[in-house]
Amino acid sequence: MLTQVQKKPFGLKDKIGYLFGDFGNDFTFILSSSFLLKFYTDVMGVDAFIVGIVMMIARFVDAFTDVAMGRICDRSKATQAGKFRPWIRRMCAPVAISSFLIYQSGLSGMSMGFKIAWLFVTYILWSSIFYTSINIPYGSMASAISPEPGDRQSLSTFRTLGGTLAGVIIGAGVPLFAFSQTENGQYFLDGGKFTLIAGLFSIFSVLAYLVCYTLTTERVQFTEEHKHKEYKLSTMFKNAAKNRALLSIIVASIVMLLAQLTMQSMAGYIYPNYYNSTVAQSVSTIVMMGGMILAASVAKPLAARFGKAEISIVANLFAAAVCLLLFFWRPQNVWVYVAVMGVCWIGLGIFAMVSWALITDVIDYSELKHGIREDGTVYALYSFARKLGQAAAAGVSGGLLSLIGYSDKTQNAPNVLNGIFNISTLVPAVGFALLALVLWFWYPLHKKQVEENVRRIKEKREKASRQE
Numbered sequence: 001m002l003t004q005v006q007k008k009p010f011g012l013k014d015k016i017g018y019l020f021g022d023f024g025n026d027f028t029f030i031l032s033s034s035f036l037l038k039f040y041t042d043v044m045g046v047d048a049f050i051v052g053i054v055m056m057i058a059r060f061v062d063a064f065t066d067v068a069m070g071r072i073c074d075r076s077k078a079t080q081a082g083k084f085r086p087w088i089r090r091m092c093a094p095v096a097i098s099s100f101l102i103y104q105s106g107l108s109g110m111s112m113g114f115k116i117a118w119l120f121v122t123y124i125l126w127s128s129i130f131y132t133s134i135n136i137p138y139g140s141m142a143s144a145i146s147p148e149p150g151d152r153q154s155l156s157t158f159r160t161l162g163g164t165l166a167g168v169i170i171g172a173g174v175p176l177f178a179f180s181q182t183e184n185g186q187y188f189l190d191g192g193k194f195t196l197i198a199g200l201f202s203i204f205s206v207l208a209y210l211v212c213y214t215l216t217t218e219r220v221q222f223t224e225e226h227k228h229k230e231y232k233l234s235t236m237f238k239n240a241a242k243n244r245a246l247l248s249i250i251v252a253s254i255v256m257l258l259a260q261l262t263m264q265s266m267a268g269y270i271y272p273n274y275y276n277s278t279v280a281q282s283v284s285t286i287v288m289m290g291g292m293i294l295a296a297s298v299a300k301p302l303a304a305r306f307g308k309a310e311i312s313i314v315a316n317l318f319a320a321a322v323c324l325l326l327f328f329w330r331p332q333n334v335w336v337y338v339a340v341m342g343v344c345w346i347g348l349g350i351f352a353m354v355s356w357a358l359i360t361d362v363i364d365y366s367e368l369k370h371g372i373r374e375d376g377t378v379y380a381l382y383s384f385a386r387k388l389g390q391a392a393a394a395g396v397s398g399g400l401l402s403l404i405g406y407s408d409k410t411q412n413a414p415n416v417l418n419g420i421f422n423i424s425t426l427v428p429a430v431g432f433a434l435l436a437l438v439l440w441f442w443y444p445l446h447k448k449q450v451e452e453n454v455r456r457i458k459e460k461r462e463k464a465s466r467q468e
Helices: 012-042 048-075 085-102 112-140 149-178 191-215 233-241 244-274 278-306 308-329 334-370 375-403 414-441 447-467
Strands: 002-004 179-181 187-189 220-222
Touching: 012 048, 012 085, 012 112, 012 149, 012 187, 012 191, 012 244, 012 375, 048 112, 048 375, 085 112, 085 191, 112 375, 149 179, 149 191, 149 244, 149 278, 149 334, 187 244, 244 278, 244 334, 244 375, 244 414, 278 308, 278 334, 308 334, 308 414, 308 447, 334 375, 334 447, 375 414
Parallel strands: none
Antiparallel strands: 002 220, 179 187
């Protein structure tokens, strides 16, 4: 059973605070998804396939840590600061420090075995332990800030904007400051500069987390009756296996991140290598921001009129068509490529603005289906799926780069450059099309069903309130 605590009303302060939470998350997450593969292939000299394998192995660790953190959140007692917010303050420093340790260019002269071991240990510490311990509570907190679907959609939009802002700073800043040129004018990633930048982003992430903690308020809490109604872990997995909404959104998340993160990570190769322009890579991030802002202005009214799942399907089909167009067109002018990719980001942005609200719909659906609300556990399973998507993106990108013969010595060979373009456009096109099909034919929470679930949840809470 849920109760709504009488605190100051939900408002702009909560939205801005929640924005800063993902702002902090993505100072380390986007840095990893966009540049970790590039850093370890070009600076540390590790084969792309090995980097991808290391990242995929780490995801199996997440199978335990994500679910464990979700259970810890669900079983923990609420404090005056809330049930989820305290974790943000506790874990902001460890996640920032562990992220910085990954990018130590001073170790590039060590043995290959040492560098692979260093990547594995530091990446596990960051992604599977510390990032998990802050991201699971942060994501679960949305349903505790407000029980209203409209408020949660606003939180989803502001969360996406926070991540986008961090993405712009990283995507626009890193290419301008972390790359140097050889005597023949070719760009390369400067390890010393990148290590310094990683340290600055870690500091920024801590500051952003603290702003999130300060500005947000948890209003919805569990009553004691609800807290003691718990499932065994085995029952939780059995229920998850029968939960069509959760299974489909998990698959959708894996496919989405496979497509989107492959596109993002390959930006570190297609701009400096294929087009030999780090300036274009920087500008492309600003263009992406423009697409996301446009998407943010239309996502909420479109979702209210047509439904979140419905507009997500159309947006992803649109993005797939744009990527497929680029694959066949193959523009030689880098600015044409930047402009067309910016159009693609309008479609991706619409889906991104509603994606976090989709999981709150799944949480409501799960409560009605199983009679117990476990925000942390459901979000943990969803988070684990997202990490599988990250791993798949790293594995696919790393494997395909190795397949086309990419290394620090062959990175500018004609056949390698042609392969880089193919990976950058065709993999996202297939992924976005598959994501649309999953949401269309498998995901059950379309507009009418969501409205019915919201009505039933409200009736349930009103009945419980009268009984108290």
